[in-house]
Amino acid sequence: MSLHAAPLAEIPTRTAELVRIILPKGNTITQLRDCFGAVYSDDQFRSLYPTRGQPAYAPWRLALVTIFQFLEHLSDRQAAEHVRTRLDWKYALALELEDLGFHYSVLSEFRARLVAADQGEMLFNTFLQACRDHHLLKPGRQRTDSTHVLARMRMLNRLELIGETLRVALDDLATVIPETLCQVIPAAWWARYGRRVEEGSLPHSEPSRSELAQTIGEDGFFLMTSLLNDTALNPLLDRPALAMLRQVWLQQFQRELSGLGVTQIKLRAQEDTPPAESRRCTPHEAEARASIKRHTRWQGYKVHFTECCDEAGPRLITHVKTTTATQPDVQVNDTIQTELIARALRPETHLVNAGYLSGDGLVESQARGIDLVGPLRESSSWQSRTADAFDLSAFVIQWEQRQVTCPAGQVSTMWSERSLSWTRRPAVQVKFSASSCRNCSLQSRCTRAKSGVRTLGFPDRVTFEFSGHPNHRNTDAGRHRLPAFTGFTTAQLVFSPTIQILRPSLCRT
Ligand code: SF4
Structure with missing residues (x-):
C-alpha cells in the first residue's frame, strides 16, 4: 500500500449544493469543515506509507473520519457506512455523492500505522494547532485531572492468570514450532490448556485449587527448561509470550529445595508477590496494571487530561498523558508542565x-513561571486526625540551628538531610532522644511508636516555606476548590481518538 499524496480536493459542487438545501444552517460536521477546512493533509502521513504498492485511501480523509467517528461514538463498520451514506460527511470529506467510501477495515489499518510509527499524537496536535490558528486556544488558565482507562481484557484471579499465561505461551509456540511442541508437551496438557482458562471450569475446593496451581507451575517450569536446554529452541524464550511466562512465573512461584534435595515449586503467598506497579495481571497486555482509586478498582491504565478553563474561551484539551494505572498523579505533574511548555502552551495558572x-x-x-493551585493533601498521620495530639504544627523548627523544639520543650537530638528516592527532592528527618520521650508525660499525645521515640519528617526549607506544610495551620490549604471536571465539549473532538491511539504505545516515558 503506497501513498500518492494529492492536493486537497475542493468540495464537489453537487455535494455542496445538496448540503446547502438539506442543511441550510449546517451541523457540527459541516460547520467544522467550513471553519477549519480539511485540517489534515496527505503530506503529514507520508512517512507512514511505503513508496510502492497499491494506492492507499487518502489519509487526511481517514484522519477526519477518525475524529467524526469518536465524536459520534461509532464503530469502524458504522463509520465506513456513514462515509457512504451521510451527506454532511461527504461534504466534510469532499466526496462526490456517488462515492462509496472504503471498507471498514481500512480504519483499523490506518490506526495501526499511526501506532507503529509512534505518530499517535499527530491527530491531536494538528487539531490543536488548527484551534490555535483560529484563536480558540487560550492557555492562560488550565486544569488537569485523571481518569481510568480499562484494558481490553477480563479480570483474572491468580489461578486464571497462571493458567492463561501458560496457555497463551503454548498457543504462541504452536504457531512457530507446531511439530516440536507436540513432541515436548505431555498429552495431558491438551485437556488442561486446550481451551481458555476460566473460573467456571476450575475446581472450587481450596485443596484442589492449590494442587492445580502447583501443577500449572510445574508445567510452566518444564516448558521453559525444555526450551532452555535445547540450543535450537533457546531463542524462542525471547518471544513476548514466553517473556511474559517467565515474568509471571517469577512473580507468582518460588522454587524451594526440599530436605531430599528435590526442588519443589510453590505458589507464593499473596504478601510475597511484587507490588501492584510491577505485578502482571494478564498475559494479554504487558503494560496493564491493577489499581484502585477511592471506590474504583480497575485493570488497565490511567489517562491525564489537561484542558483550558478560561471563562472567555472554549474548553479545549491541551494535553493528554497516558500512564500505568499505578503511577501516582503527583509524579506526572512535572511531565505535563514540561510538555505544555515545549508546545508553547504554558499555563499561567x-x-x-x-x-x-x-x-x-x-x-x-x-521556577517555570506557573502558578500551581489546588488543595493540599491532608496529612494522614494519626496526630493530625486526633484533637489533642501533637502534629507537625506543634513543633518549632529552627532551620539555622538545624533543630526542632517539641511541645514539652525538648530539643531534637538528630537532624538528617537526604533526598527522597522517588522525587529526588531533599527532605529532613528529625529525632528526639529516647530518654526524653520515654519519660515524657505528654508521650501518649505525641507518639505511638514501639520505640517510644518521636520522629518527624518534612521537606527541605525552600519547599516547606514556599508551600506551607499541610500540618501547619497557617497554610491556605483547601483555599482553592476546583470545579467539577466537565471536560468533553469541543474537546471531545480532540482527545477521543488519542486515547484509542495512544494506549498500546504507552509506558515509554
Ligand atoms: S514525646 Fe518526646 S517529642 Fe513528644 S513531647 Fe514528649 S519529649 Fe517531646
Whole structure:
C-alpha cells in the first residue's frame, strides 16, 4: 500500500449544493469543515506509507473520519457506512455523492500505522494547532485531572492468570514450532490448556485449587527448561509470550529445595508477590496494571487530561498523558508542565486536584513561571486526625540551628538531610532522644511508636516555606476548590481518538 499524496480536493459542487438545501444552517460536521477546512493533509502521513504498492485511501480523509467517528461514538463498520451514506460527511470529506467510501477495515489499518510509527499524537496536535490558528486556544488558565482507562481484557484471579499465561505461551509456540511442541508437551496438557482458562471450569475446593496451581507451575517450569536446554529452541524464550511466562512465573512461584534435595515449586503467598506497579495481571497486555482509586478498582491504565478553563474561551484539551494505572498523579505533574511548555502552551495558572500537589511541585512550577493551585493533601498521620495530639504544627523548627523544639520543650537530638528516592527532592528527618520521650508525660499525645521515640519528617526549607506544610495551620490549604471536571465539549473532538491511539504505545516515558 503506497501513498500518492494529492492536493486537497475542493468540495464537489453537487455535494455542496445538496448540503446547502438539506442543511441550510449546517451541523457540527459541516460547520467544522467550513471553519477549519480539511485540517489534515496527505503530506503529514507520508512517512507512514511505503513508496510502492497499491494506492492507499487518502489519509487526511481517514484522519477526519477518525475524529467524526469518536465524536459520534461509532464503530469502524458504522463509520465506513456513514462515509457512504451521510451527506454532511461527504461534504466534510469532499466526496462526490456517488462515492462509496472504503471498507471498514481500512480504519483499523490506518490506526495501526499511526501506532507503529509512534505518530499517535499527530491527530491531536494538528487539531490543536488548527484551534490555535483560529484563536480558540487560550492557555492562560488550565486544569488537569485523571481518569481510568480499562484494558481490553477480563479480570483474572491468580489461578486464571497462571493458567492463561501458560496457555497463551503454548498457543504462541504452536504457531512457530507446531511439530516440536507436540513432541515436548505431555498429552495431558491438551485437556488442561486446550481451551481458555476460566473460573467456571476450575475446581472450587481450596485443596484442589492449590494442587492445580502447583501443577500449572510445574508445567510452566518444564516448558521453559525444555526450551532452555535445547540450543535450537533457546531463542524462542525471547518471544513476548514466553517473556511474559517467565515474568509471571517469577512473580507468582518460588522454587524451594526440599530436605531430599528435590526442588519443589510453590505458589507464593499473596504478601510475597511484587507490588501492584510491577505485578502482571494478564498475559494479554504487558503494560496493564491493577489499581484502585477511592471506590474504583480497575485493570488497565490511567489517562491525564489537561484542558483550558478560561471563562472567555472554549474548553479545549491541551494535553493528554497516558500512564500505568499505578503511577501516582503527583509524579506526572512535572511531565505535563514540561510538555505544555515545549508546545508553547504554558499555563499561567495550573489548577490541579490534591493528588497532583506536592511541595516540590509547587517549587518547580514557580521556577517555570506557573502558578500551581489546588488543595493540599491532608496529612494522614494519626496526630493530625486526633484533637489533642501533637502534629507537625506543634513543633518549632529552627532551620539555622538545624533543630526542632517539641511541645514539652525538648530539643531534637538528630537532624538528617537526604533526598527522597522517588522525587529526588531533599527532605529532613528529625529525632528526639529516647530518654526524653520515654519519660515524657505528654508521650501518649505525641507518639505511638514501639520505640517510644518521636520522629518527624518534612521537606527541605525552600519547599516547606514556599508551600506551607499541610500540618501547619497557617497554610491556605483547601483555599482553592476546583470545579467539577466537565471536560468533553469541543474537546471531545480532540482527545477521543488519542486515547484509542495512544494506549498500546504507552509506558515509554
Ligand atoms: S514525646 Fe518526646 S517529642 Fe513528644 S513531647 Fe514528649 S519529649 Fe517531646
